[in-house]
Amino acid sequence: MKINNKSFDYLDALEAEAIYILREVAGQFERPALLFSGGKDSILLVHLALKAFRPGKFPFPLVHIDTGHNFEEVLAFRDYLANTIGEKLIVRKVEDSIQKHRLQDPKGRFPSRNALQTYTLLDTIEEFEFDACIGGARRDEEKARAKERIFSVRDAFGQWNPKAQRPELWHILNGRLDKGENMRVFPISNWTELDVWNYIRRENIMIPSIYRAHLRECVRLESGQLLAVTPHIRLEPTDEIVQLPVRFRTVGDATCTAAVESSATTLEAIIEEVIQARVSERGMTRLDDKLSETAMEDRKKNGYF
Amino acid sequence: MDVLKFITCGSVDDGKSTLIGRLLWDSEAVSLDIREAIERQRKHNGQETVELALLTDGLRAEREQGITIDVAYKYFTTKKRKFIIADAPGHIQYTRNMITAASNADVAIVLIDARFGVVEQTVRHTLLASLLNLTQIVVAVNKMDLVGYEEAIFEQIKTKYLVLTNRLKLPKVTFIPMSAKNGDNVVTSSENIIWYKGETLLNYLETIPIIPPQTAESRFQVQYVIRPQGSDYRGYAGRIQSGVYRKGDKILVLPSDLPSEIVKIEENLQEVETAIAGQSVVLHLKDNIDISRGDSIVVQGATVEVGSQLQAYLCWFDEKQALTNGARLLLQNGSNTVKVIVQSIDYQLDISTLEKIEVEKATLNAIVKVRLRTAQPIVFDTYNTNRQTGSFVLVHPNNHHTVAAGMIVLNENE
Numbered sequence: 001m002k003i004n005n006k007s008f009d010y011l012d013a014l015e016a017e018a019i020y021i022l023r024e025v026a027g028q029f030e031r032p033a034l035l036f037s038g039g040k041d042s043i044l045l046v047h048l049a050l051k052a053f054r055p056g057k058f059p060f061p062l063v064h065i066d067t068g069h070n071f072e073e074v075l076a077f078r079d080y081l082a083n084t085i086g087e088k089l090i091v092r093k094v095e096d097s098i099q100k101h102r103l104q105d106p107k108g109r110f111p112s113r114n115a116l117q118t119y120t121l122l123d124t125i126e127e128f129e130f131d132a133c134i135g136g137a138r139r140d141e142e143k144a145r146a147k148e149r150i151f152s153v154r155d156a157f158g159q160w161n162p163k164a165q166r167p168e169l170w171h172i173l174n175g176r177l178d179k180g181e182n183m184r185v186f187p188i189s190n191w192t193e194l195d196v197w198n199y200i201r202r203e204n205i206m207i208p209s210i211y212r213a214h215l216r217e218c219v220r221l222e223s224g225q226l227l228a229v230t231p232h233i234r235l236e237p238t239d240e241i242v243q244l245p246v247r248f249r250t251v252g253d254a255t256c257t258a259a260v261e262s263s264a265t266t267l268e269a270i271i272e273e274v275i276q277a278r279v280s281e282r283g284m285t286r287l288d289d290k291l292s293e294t295a296m297e298d299r300k301k302n303g304y305f
Numbered sequence: 306m307d308v309l310k311f312i313t314c315g316s317v318d319d320g321k322s323t324l325i326g327r328l329l330w331d332s333e334a335v336s337l338d339i340r341e342a343i344e345r346q347r348k349h350n351g352q353e354t355v356e357l358a359l360l361t362d363g364l365r366a367e368r369e370q371g372i373t374i375d376v377a378y379k380y381f382t383t384k385k386r387k388f389i390i391a392d393a394p395g396h397i398q399y400t401r402n403m404i405t406a407a408s409n410a411d412v413a414i415v416l417i418d419a420r421f422g423v424v425e426q427t428v429r430h431t432l433l434a435s436l437l438n439l440t441q442i443v444v445a446v447n448k449m450d451l452v453g454y455e456e457a458i459f460e461q462i463k464t465k466y467l468v469l470t471n472r473l474k475l476p477k478v479t480f481i482p483m484s485a486k487n488g489d490n491v492v493t494s495s496e497n498i499i500w501y502k503g504e505t506l507l508n509y510l511e512t513i514p515i516i517p518p519q520t521a522e523s524r525f526q527v528q529y530v531i532r533p534q535g536s537d538y539r540g541y542a543g544r545i546q547s548g549v550y551r552k553g554d555k556i557l558v559l560p561s562d563l564p565s566e567i568v569k570i571e572e573n574l575q576e577v578e579t580a581i582a583g584q585s586v587v588l589h590l591k592d593n594i595d596i597s598r599g600d601s602i603v604v605q606g607a608t609v610e611v612g613s614q615l616q617a618y619l620c621w622f623d624e625k626q627a628l629t630n631g632a633r634l635l636l637q638n639g640s641n642t643v644k645v646i647v648q649s650i651d652y653q654l655d656i657s658t659l660e661k662i663e664v665e666k667a668t669l670n671a672i673v674k675v676r677l678r679t680a681q682p683i684v685f686d687t688y689n690t691n692r693q694t695g696s697f698v699l700v701h702p703n704n705h706h707t708v709a710a711g712m713i714v715l716n717e718n719e
Contacts (some may be wrong), residue, residue, distance in 0.1 A: 008581060010308045010387050015573075019585035020544040023528040027598045027640060051573050052585070055538055056531040139378045147377050166707045167401050167622060169408040170696045171544070172637055176705035190389065192380050 021187040022052040026059040028175035032132040036062040038078035039251035041136030061088040067113040069253040077208040112256040132183040156180035201267040225258040315416030316426040324485035331492035385511040400670040450484040523548030540587035546693035555605040566591040599641030601684040613679040621667040623708040628667040638697040644680035688712035
């Protein structure tokens with residue numbers, strides 16, 4: 001269908017759907033928040049929110065749950081973006097939750113604070129009385145995610161109950177909540193990794209530099225995965241340290257997000273690699289999902305985003 | 306490139322998950338690590354062929370029971386099209402999930418086990434598909450390998466199924482004999498079924514036309530009013546439900562019935578002359594009138610219904626509480642929510658025999674014809690003329706669960 005001299009293709013359809021979902025959040029909730037990590041999916045959400053609400057202000061702040069294990073480039077980009085668009089950014093640290101709840105900071109060579117993020121997120125929800133949290137999860141990431149609703153209810157403990165999910169029909173999103181309940185909202189549920197990259201290229205969206213190939217010192221793990229050398233991991237004398245051109249496909253905790261060898265410095269080259277890639281995004285680069293077949297489902301039930 | 310959304314439905318062991326697994330596996334939509342994991346599992350269990358259903362059965366409870374209990378969404382792309390699959394479960398108690406999956410689909414794949422032919426579940430799923438106006442149906446006669454790839458068996462099933470679709474007044478149905486397990490006629494043509502000259506399932510999915518929603522009349526619902534502080538900007542944000550809007554269109558705001566004119570349309574922060582169904586836009590009107598979330602803006606001369614009396618088919622979703630006459634609930638149609646009273650349950654549709662049965666109440670998964678009265682008038686169409694504006698959900702006023710899906714029908718007399 002040609003209209004305004006351009007066709008309304010699937011990326012336009014995905015964009016229009018995401019904007020629709022964001023506006024439903026604005027229309028249905030009192031105190032929503034947009035969870036913003038500085039990763040490409042949350043940057044995409046900000047871009048879509050600009051399209052949904054400008055020239056007005058966002059009807060929600062950006063909220064970052066900071067594990068303290070982040071890549072510096074990503075934090076710098078987070079602050080830069082919030083500043084440029086002139087929207088409020090709230091940062092809450094996992095470090096503070098560890099103190100407050102006397103939690104055990106994970107030990108080991110690659111200590112992941114992913115599990116602890118849940119505490120900080122729930123504390124933050126309580127502190128600001130957020131009734132809805134918008135996140136950048138996609139159904140193509142993982143099997144448990146493939147069944148998640150766009151409006152997904154969490155109980156007062158932040159838990160997801162996959163068996164009691166509300167049916168979601170047509171384009172109707174039921175955002176009504178009981179006291180203590182909280183909604184997680186996923187506007188880019190139907191996007192794939194490739195869709196995200198194609199859209200970033202089309203819209204010329206700025207992303208942190210670590211998504212493009214760059215020279216970096218990494219540890220080569222027994223599994224063959226590459227982990228960036230940062231102060232957050234413990235090196236052993238026997239470790240194989242390599243200096244390689246790498247890029248990151250996902251951006252999470254620096255202790256459990258692996259890099260992939262790559263020479264892709266442009267978006268075109270990245271997209272070419274994504275098309276060629278024979279390994280899924282999470283499988284390749286998340287150490288934490290490998291723990292068990294149901295790792296993601298277990299974490300979601302416990303309030304992980 | 307366009308997107309085709311389809312659902313798969315059939316009985317519990319018809320091999321739905323295997324079929325989807327086969328589509329993903331053979332069209333190479335499965336990434337290497339997942340292929341390896343499934344291969345590992347095969348070796349671990351000492352099986353000969355890989356368990357394709359593992360690709361879609363995501364939740365632990367499902368793996369334990371070996372059945373699909375919830376709708377799983379899967380994505381794959383071929384050179385011709387992008388596909389979104391909603392894998393709907395076959396168990397009777399999960400009818401609501403099938404309706405959920407079907408509500409946004411373009412095509413339904415109805416699976417039939419060649420050994421058993423048309424069974425009660427086949428009738429149910431076909432009736433639900435027709436109720437949801439899902440008129441593009443392809444019948445996958447699966448497990449042909451278990452009946453010796455016999456043409457006569459395929460023909461018998463075809464004849465029997467056509468009796469059903471004729472009764473439901475469903476248009477053309479396509480039949481494909483296949484074996485999802487062995488890959489016959491799913492992605493590649495079968496060497497075992499030489500008597501079949503038709504296309505493979507993937508071929509069918511790649512080429513079937515998608516009915517565009519912009520052919521219907523113009524419908525737009527306000528989701529959110531954009532009104533920046535200290536500015537006279539006032540834009541009505543929403544997604545065009547159907548039809549086309551043009552700058553200069555004379556419009557009516559409903560249900561208030563106030564006339565005005567579109568002076569500006571914005572899409573993606575840019576001014577455009579026209580906008581079509583599916584686009585998220587901001588409309589600006591000539592007159593400063595009172596418009597809020599949930600109001601509709603239609604082009605003058607439209608044949609839209611505005612009223613508080615409506616009749617509809619409901620599928621009841623609540624396992625704890627039955628629907629009875631006089632129930633007070635909330636009705637959400639798009640971005641609009643109103644209070645509603647169920648005035649009467651006219652009858653229940655027996656989804657196995659298609660008979661109308663008189664009932665006092667509707668229990669989980671019942672399909673009933675009801676009369677409703679809303680507290681404020683709403684803007685609507687019949688479901689068969691407009692999926693977006695002819696549909697609604699009912700929400701429980703206390704626990705806020707979505708307790709029913711509704712499809713509006715023409716008002717019948719008492």
